[in-house]
Amino acid sequence: MEDIDLELDEMELVAAAAGYYYYSCLTKQPSRCLSPRRCEFVSEVLNGHDDYCREMLRMDKHVFHKLCDILRQRAMLRDTAESRFRNKKGILSQNVLAACTFDLQFIFIYPGWEGSVTDSHVLRAVLDNPDQNFPQIPEGKYYLVDSGYLNTGGFIAPFEGVRYQQYEFRGANQLPRNAKELFNHRHCFLRNAILRSFNVLKARFPILKLAPQYSFQIQRDIVIAGCVLHNFIRREERNEWLFDSVGAAPVDEPSDPDDLPDVQFLSSMQEQFAYSLRDSIAAAMWDDFLNKWDEW
Incomplete structure (x- = not known):
């Protein structure tokens, strides 16, 4: 003992x-x-x-x-x-405004903005400058944007305060309960194309994940060159290995409650029209879902 x-x-x-x-x-x-x-x-x-x-x-x-x-x-x-150039997480970065097709090809790329600048501020600067040659939006068509933007002519954001991410529709709660949830689910599914495009881009060119010791102009050009090569490879080889692996998987984007749109972007009349348009699209989707869809 x-x-x-x-x-x-x-x-x-x-x-x-x-x-x-x-x-x-x-x-x-x-x-x-x-x-x-x-x-x-x-x-x-x-x-x-x-x-x-x-x-x-x-x-x-x-x-x-x-x-x-x-x-x-x-x-x-x-x-x-x-x-x-430090984003909200304190990391040195540049804000890149990009638009892509559902085929995962970039149709517009505008790098070089400070990481601290809001997304809606960059978009407003591009739209206010005709020299940027932002792709014209055909009548009745829209760009799908995230919650960091406001609804305006040609741009539709999801409903705020309503479940949106794909993982939120899995399991017992997979069915949408109202028009807003159905709209957000389809909005997320389609807008996933831009997230997948960037995932493929960064997987192919890991330098885009870093802050290389180059001048800022060169860093900006690296982003543009990467997107050009990305599009070329996509057109030339449809079943390319990165697109089949990285680009095929859906992406759940973490929500950021601090990523708020620029409230000065719209006039009250524009805002009212944009929100009414989104409501009407959501209502039509919901009516179609209730009357014509046999399964989810």
């Missing part, structure tokens, strides 16, 4: 020592920043210990971020070039 008690005491000491080391060393946050450059200093303060942020900025981190947002909106604060 004494030997067993001794072994238990030794094990308890080892466990206590390991626990002390973990909580005192491994879980520590840096409490001081040493970078002499102002941008690095602020970055380390915001990524460092909460107490140090309060000491240096005299406020909590989330309060500081809110203050910066308000100052930006009032044009009293301008981001540096690098910070403008």
Whole structure:
């Protein structure tokens, strides 16, 4: 019994020592920043210990971020070039506006916008500039866009606050319960083409997933060149291996509650017409679904 008690005491000491080391060393946050450059200093303060942020900025981190947002909106604060290219996840990126066919071929590509810019802002800039040669929309036809855009002439977004992703229609709840859900399900199924196109593009050219050490103009040209080659391969070889593997699978796009459309994009009359059009399309779909479809 004494030997067993001794072994238990030794094990308890080892466990206590390991626990002390973990909580005192491994879980520590840096409490001081040493970078002499102002941008690095602020970055380390915001990524460092909460107490140090309060000491240096005299406020909590989330309060500081809110203050910066308000100052930006009032044009009293301008981001540096690098910070403008950081997306909402803090990753350096560029915003690429693209349109594709249901055949997974790109018909328009416009890279080069800062990662922090909203999708609807990029689209508005393209539509306001005839030199961009955005493909004309035939009457009665529409581009399917995600919830980061508003409904306007030629562009239809899904209903907000209604299930949308394909995985939400699996299992016991697979049947749509109303016109809005049916519309969103079909909208997602068709708009999946752009997600699959980008998946194939990035699988073929992994450099598009990185931030290569090239000038920004070259990085922009890499995106354009990749899309051109993507289209050429698609036309020349219909059963190409990447399209059959990566491009054939449906993609569930994670929803982003912060990805809100630009509310200044539409006038009230345009907005009313666009929403009425979407409602009428959804109602026609629902009527057809109830009266003519034998199975889901």
